[in-house]
Every structure is written in structure tokens, then in C-alpha cells.
Amino acid sequence: MTSLFDPIQAGDLHLANRIAMAPLTRNRSPQAVPRNITATYYAQRASAGLLITEGTAISAQGQGYSDVPGLYGSDQLDGWKKVTQAVHARGGKIVTQLWHVGRVSHSLLQPGRAAPVAPSAVQANAKTYVVDPETGRGEFMHTCTPRALTAEELPDIVHTYAAAARNAVRSAGFDGVEIHGANGYLLDQFLKDGANRRTDDYGGGIARRARLMLEVTRAVADAIGGGRVGLRLSPVTPANDIHDSNPQPLFEHLARQLAPLSLAYIHVIEGATGGPREVEGRPFDYAAFKAAYRDAGGRGAWMVNNGYDRDMALQAVASGHADMVAFGRAFISNPDLVERLRRNAPLNEWDRPTFYGGGEKGYIDYPAMAD
Template sequence: MTDKTLFEPYTLGSLTLSNRVVLAPLTRNRAGVGFVPSELAATYYSQRASAGLLISEATQISRQGQGYQDTPGIYTQAQIDGWRKVTESVHAKGGRIFLQLWHVGRISHVDLQANGAAPVAPSAIRAETKTFVNNSFVDVSEPRALELDELRGIVNDFRQAAANAIAAGFDGVEIHGANGYLLDQFIKDGANVRTDAYGGSIENRARLLLEVTQAVVEEIGADRTGIRISPVSPANGISSSDPQPQFDYLVDQLDALGIVYIHVVEGATGGPRDVAPFDYASLRRRFKRTYIANNGYDLELATSRLAEGKADLFAFGRQFIGNPDLVERLKTGAPLAAFNPATLYGGGAAGYIDYSTLAEASA
């Protein structure tokens, strides 16, 4: 196999993707009033529509689900309308786009919560991490443990958010079950010390994520539902004493639900791939449909893993920020431009939609 196979069409459920390159979800903190995607977002995503699949920035399913300032939502009509401008611009360029559904759980701050309420979590254990609020990075707030009778509402918020995403024109949704956010908090015993049906055993800790996935599948269909997981990433102060059996079980159940893909953060999110031992090939064997590999991929690594059959699609994150035409640059071997870290979070057009393509640079 040659590297050109990375740039050949791929069938994802009922969709035909133009290539196997995926835009990873990237938080940019540029939502407007009412947590509506900014007017610039349609341009930003359409500039990157040459990716086989675009996965949107993480998008909160409810006000309670917000953990950082100026992140978009998908729970009001104005937000749906704002996202529709994005999907129409991407589809006009021939692209395909999924919305990532997000509840941050304990990774939040009282200043972001309605009436200054405490963030929620499986257990009242504060994460050793920071969030971005009031234009600065601050320690997250002390959370409260969710009551058992509140969990059905969380599931229904995910269900409604998925329906809203389809109403906004998205081709599907990705459930955010990774990186130390709410669903990952339930999965991992470093954050979940519950003694009810949602804590303790491997099966119990997986329960909420699986109930959410089942609800989304029932609402919009399995072929429009994917999920992101991060078995060993320590992101946002999360930890697990049993990642291999936990995620082997989880992926077995996800496969049975028939969802279209699993999106796996291999190693530490944005960090070392070998942060902890884990057999990702076990997940690959257990899941019959599409495996999206994420974390530290470049052309060489993606090409070799594709040739070895270790993944089907490959997510690229920060390379896409400064290179809206990343697919063309990878295909032609052109150099990659750097992005400005000072404009990564928040702001306006600068460092968001003003990076040049190869065509523009040579004009």
C-alpha cells in the first residue's frame, strides 16, 4: 500500500467520505451571545471541508454541561440556527460533518453555571485541573455528586441534543466519552466512587455512557452515531485502575449497539502515546465498524497504521489550525505552517480564519 490510500474515498455508514483524514474536534472558545456559533465559524469549518470527515468542536448539550467560556451549545433554537450556517457551508464545499456532544461534568466553574451552582459529577471529588473562564485559567470548582434521579435527565439532554444536531444539518454526532469529562468520569474509578447502579463494577461504571449511546441511537440511528473514548489519557485529572478490562467491556457493548465508529485517543491527549500500557488492537478486534485513530498522527504514522490495518480513519488536530488545506499539503508533501498559540482560545478572525492555503500563498 502507498500513502495515496489515505486519500481515497471511504464508506462510513451511509456516507461516502472523500478521504480518510479527519478534522479532530478542537475547542476554540469563539461562540457569541447565547453560546451561538460565531459568524466566523461557518468560514472556519468550510475552509477545512476537504477533510473526509469534520468533527466539530465540543458542544454542550445543556447550560449545566458547559465548562469553559464562549463554547457553543446545541440546546436552543438560536444555537441550532447558528450551527445550520456551519453545516450548509461545509456541505456546499462537499464536506461531511458530525457534531461532538459534550457534558463536562466536574470540569467547570461556578461562574459558568446557572445561579452559581456547583458543577456536577459522579462523585463529589474535585479534579486537579484548570478551566478557562473570565479570560483566564483558574482551578475548577468543587462539584456535587449527581443524584440517581437526575441521570435520566442527563440521558435525555444527550438525546435531545442529537435530534437538534440533525435539525441543524449535521451528518451525525460524536458522543464525547473521553478526556475526563462527565461520561469518562463515570467510567473511571478515579472519579467515580458511587455505590449505586452507576458505580463500583466495570458494568456499572459503563452504564451511563451506554444509556446515553442507546438513547442517541434510538433518536437518530446507529449509522449517524459515533463516540470518542480515551482509555488511558490522564486529561483533566482523570485516572483508572483497570483501563483494559473496562474498555474491552465498553467496546463490546458499543459494537452491539451498532454505532458507526469509535474514535480512540491513543495515549495522553495531546501528549505521549506511550503514557501507559494499553492494547488498542484489542478494541480494534472487538469493534466491527470504523476505528478512528487519534493522537500524535502525521502522514508517516497514519500511512503505516493504515497499511497494517490498525485503523480506518485518522484524526489530525492542531495541524489543521494553521493549515486549512491540510489534506492537500499531506498529499503533495508540502510543508506545514505553524499556528499562533496566542490566538488558540478566544478572539476573532485572527488565528482562526486567516491562515493561507497553498493556492492563496502562491497567488
């Protein structure tokens, strides 16, 4: 029987166990540059089979929160190179999450204080974290009304994703990338009819709404090889005011189109991100979603996420429901989470006020178990 602690081959990634650290925004990268404490933070958690970094902006336009890292400048790539070297020195594997937030942004964070961009000019009923440049204080502010991207702009968006992936692997030393296609950000906005009101080739029916996500995924796979690429999806989460009127056929179509790309893994958020695993009024058959991918020839590892504890994770892998399980907040306060899960040891409590912004406190000062 397969165990959570067994190694796994996910595409080109040979992983020591089936536990992943989920992407966790921490807002500790001023000027979008990872700092030395970022290298310490990830290296402390390198016993995970796979580390997935916090969402990392593919461009200045793609930024939606203050002090999140990027992949589009040399200082940013140099900062990330220190991170990957520190993780590799501990024997870990690390991929970065490619992020364009789309409408989940504020004009204060956009180049020239422009409006954020989106598939349609539909404002998200959501908030984003903005640091006042005068006071240095951060607060959550309502997102701004976006402008709709033109069809002529979309090839450049695709190109920017691919360029960020190349930068990540070739310049920063990442083992691969995860495309952020979840939680109401740009690709998810195009995918779901709650945010996509377009009438061109990127809006309307299922195939058209899925087009940008598939174009981006193919371009990234072409750039660095599909075996180094993961994709994160969230079929029914209401995060950032996103929804779709009929997600089951939408995601099964997407699964069938993704199958031939030989991706390393598919990362599925089950339920509401960081919330209940069953979303009222939004039923979804995750087994059918996975079956659509497998039946179409998809062989990437199937990673699940959201609210998993030790017993649930062990059962998910042993039963074949999943190949891997990603843990989020538990990794914040438990740098040695893998060993704690292996021993069934108690977990440290996290300090919620230190989640976003700040320095070492609540970031690199959580204790590991005594040997």
C-alpha cells in the same frame, strides 16, 4: 492496499477520504452561539473526509468553558445551521461533538452559579477557561468542587443527550454526531474509578461504571440512527485529572457492549491527549481493544488520534491498524491539510496564543497553498 486518501463508508456517512478533523475547542462563540466566522472556519477545512466540531454543550449545565457553543437554544441551532450549510456547499461532511463536561467546570459558568455535577463529589485537579463578564478577559481558573448527581437525575441526562442529537441533525443540518466520552468529562468520569466513587447501580464494578455511557450511546443511536453516531474514547489519558486503576478490561468490556449498536465509528485517543503516545505507568493494548470490538461484531470505522504525522497516518491505514486518522492542531493552521498531506507539502506553523478566544486572527487567516 488501502490509502489514507481513499473514500470510506462509516456507517451511514460516505466520506471522500480517511482524514478527519479532530474536535478543537476555540472559544469563539459568545452566548454559546456560533458566529459567521465559525462557518468560514469549518468551510475552509471541508476537504477533510469528516469534520468533527469543537465540543458543543448539550445543556447549560454541561458547559465548562466560556464562549463554547451549545445545541440547546434556537439561536445556537440557527448559528450551527449556517456552519453546516457552508460545509455542505463545499462538498464536506460534518458531525458535532455532544459534550457535557461534568466536574470540569466552574460555578461562574453554571446556571445560578451552582456547583458543577459529577458522578461523585471529587474535585478535578484541572483548570478551565473563564471569561470575566466585567472585563471581558479570559483566564484559566481551577475547577470547582462538584456535587454528585443523584440516580434520579441520570435519566434526564440521557434524554438531554438524545435531544441534542435530534436538534443537531434535524434542526442544524449536521450529518451526525460524535458523543464525547473522553478526556475526563462527564461520561469518562462515570466510566473511570478515579472519579467514580458511587455505590449504586452506576458505580463499583466495570459493568456499572460503563452503564451511563452505554445508556447515552443507545439513546442517541435510537434518536438519529447508529450509522450517524460516533463515540470518542481515551483509555489512558490523564487529561482533566482522570484515571482508571485497570483500563484494559474496562475498555474491552465497553467495546463488546458497543459492538451491536451499529455505530458509524469509534474514535480512540492513543496515549495522553495532545501529549505523549505512551503514558508512563499506564500501559494499554490498543490492538486488543479493537479486536474486542471487532470480535463482538462491531463494524464501525476505527478512527485513531494523537500525535500522528503523515508517515504514521499512511502506515496506520495501510497496515489496517486504523480505518481513519484524526488530526487536531495541524488543521488549525492548515485549512487545506488534506491536500498538503497528499502532496507531502510543508505545513504552516500554528500560533498558540490564538488557540482560545479572539476573532479572525489565528482562526480563519491561515493561508492555503497556492494553486
